Amino acid sequence: MHSIHMRRGVFSAALVLAVTLSTAAFAQKKYDTGATDTEIKIGNIMPYSGPASAYGVIGKTEEAYFRKINAEGGINGRKITFISYDDAYSPPKTVEQARKLVESDEVLLIFQSLGTPPNSAIQKYMNSKKVPQLFVATGATKWDDPKNFPWTMGWQPNYQTESRIYAKYILKERPNAKIAILYQNDDYGKDYVKGLKDGLGAKATSMIVAEESYEVTQPTIDSNIVKLKSTDADVFFNVTTPKFAAQTIKKMNEIGWKPMHFLNNVSVSIGSVMKPAGFEASQGIISSNYYKDPTDPQWKDDPAMKAWNAFLDKYYPEANRTDSAVMYGYIVAQGLVHVLKACGDDLTRVNVMKQAANIKDFEPGGLLPGVKANTSATDFAPLSQLQLMRFKGESWELFGDVLSGDVSG
Structure with a gap:
């Protein structure tokens, strides 16, 4: 009888010890390559x-x-x-x-x-x-x-989120718009175009009247702009990197094409896009942002x-x-x-x-x-909200509410 009690005592002591050890192990520091105590x-x-x-x-x-x-x-x-x-x-x-x-x-x-x-x-x-x-x-x-x-x-x-926000705005402000698109012929350009189409939904096919792509190796996109103007589009979605964005704004001004103009957020730099294109030619362009512009008073x-x-x-x-x-x-x-x-x-x-x-x-x-x-x-997309902004004078002016790019929203 005595030995059974003994064994039970040893067993419960072992159990207490095991629990204590596992709790200690649980509280221990865990590292992979690249991390230490210091x-x-x-x-x-x-x-x-x-x-x-x-x-x-x-x-x-x-x-x-x-x-x-x-x-x-x-x-x-x-x-x-x-x-x-x-x-x-x-x-x-x-x-x-x-x-x-x-x-x-x-x-x-x-x-x-x-x-x-x-x-x-x-x-x-x-x-x-x-x-x-x-x-x-x-x-x-x-x-x-x-x-x-x-x-x-x-x-x-992401680029599709941004485009969907423009699509929401177009549907609200210009429900009968004729939309022309210029985009860079790569993953970046196509991402933006897909977002716009998703955002317009069933109306995309009737609203989009022209899609022109350009190659990064092209010296100029002047001919693309002339072609797009001939469609009589009254909304223009400009999916270009800074060099081509400046060219586009300049050329549109030269030929007197004045649609409602959306410029993707990767080319909103005042120094490398708006100023070289000419502040006069840049008035009224719409884009978006999610962080504070340090130059905004x-x-x-x-x-x-x-x-x-x-x-x-x-x-x-x-x-x-x-x-x-x-x-x-x-x-x-x-x-x-x-x-x-x-x-x-x-x-x-x-x-x-x-x-x-x-x-x-x-x-x-x-x-x-x-x-x-x-x-x-x-959901691996930390930020998905943007606010629209319009170019006025020599700077961007935020307007409207902070918007989310969810297709459903």
């Missing part, structure tokens, strides 16, 4: 040289923001090591740099690699390696595909804008504050910090993606009022 290694790929080098300031802004975070004590006591490489916007080079970051630098994740072709080139690799390709710097719709690419996530409102006393300026004064004083890319980099860097903080002591790649897919009404400083980041396990 450090989190983040990889990044930017076009610091080549045709898209103007975007290099995004990487510089992010690097400066992480220096600020480190100076303030890091993320839950860990410092960020930010390793950023140049790919000159060349996909084969992107592949090379991604391999280097994952296999020799051993980063925890790659954050904000820039451009649609460069990210397309590494998407399969990142997913097969199960390394997060987080908050990529491109608005292509395909980054929101958690089922097929659970390790890739976008950040900014309405934000001069805004606390978020003051914080942005204070950050630049201290960590990136040489930044060009009229360049909206600096604001863009600042906002998305806050997004990464938010996710890493949420990971707590579980800095595994699985948990990084889990936290990235669990963002609720997050408002980094710099977004327009009412714009919030939200994700879920089935």
Whole structure:
């Protein structure tokens, strides 16, 4: 009898010990390659040289923001090591740099690699390696595909979302419009056109009277514009990158074609589009945005804008504050910090993606009022709201409500 009691006693003691151990294990820190008690290694790929080098300031802004975070004590006591490489916007080079970051630098994740072709080139690799390709710097719709690419996530409102917002506005303001479209003949251009058609719904076939595509290698799109004017369209959707956007505005002014003009948000730069095209020729053009324009006087006393300026004064004083890319980099860097903080002591790649897919009404400083980041396990598009704006005088003026690009909405 005595021995049974003994055994039972030993058994319950063992059970208590087992429970205690598992609780301790549960509270233990968990790391994947690239994270330790003191450090989190983040990889990044930017076009610091080549045709898209103007975007290099995004990487510089992010690097400066992480220096600020480190100076303030890091993320839950860990410092960020930010390793950023140049790919000159060349996909084969992107592949090379991604391999280097994952296999020799051993980063925890790659954050904000820039451009649609460069990210397309590494998407399969990142997913097969199960390394997060987080908050990529491109608005292509395909980054929101958690089922097929659970390790890739976008950040900014995607091109189809943006087009659907224009479609809503056209249906409301010009229900009988005749629409002409000019678009770049690649994934970026086609994404925008699809969004517009989805947004117009059943009316797309009757409303769209002309679609013209152009190649990036064309010296000019003047003939495309002349052709589109001949259709008598009274609404024009301009899906072009900055060089061609400026040409379009100029040519339309020259030949006296004055439809309601929608310009995609990737070409709203005053310095590289509106000014070269001529402010006179640019009046009344409609586009959209989701973050505060640093040149807009309405934000001069805004606390978020003051914080942005204070950050630049201290960590990136040489930044060009009229360049909206600096604001863009600042906002998305806050997004990464938010996710890493949420990971707590579980800095595994699985948990990084889990936290990235669990963002609720997050408002980094710099977004327009009412714009919030939200994700879920089935929604990998953090930002999906925009506000319309119209070019007036020498600047953009926001108007209307903050709109969402849901097809149903």
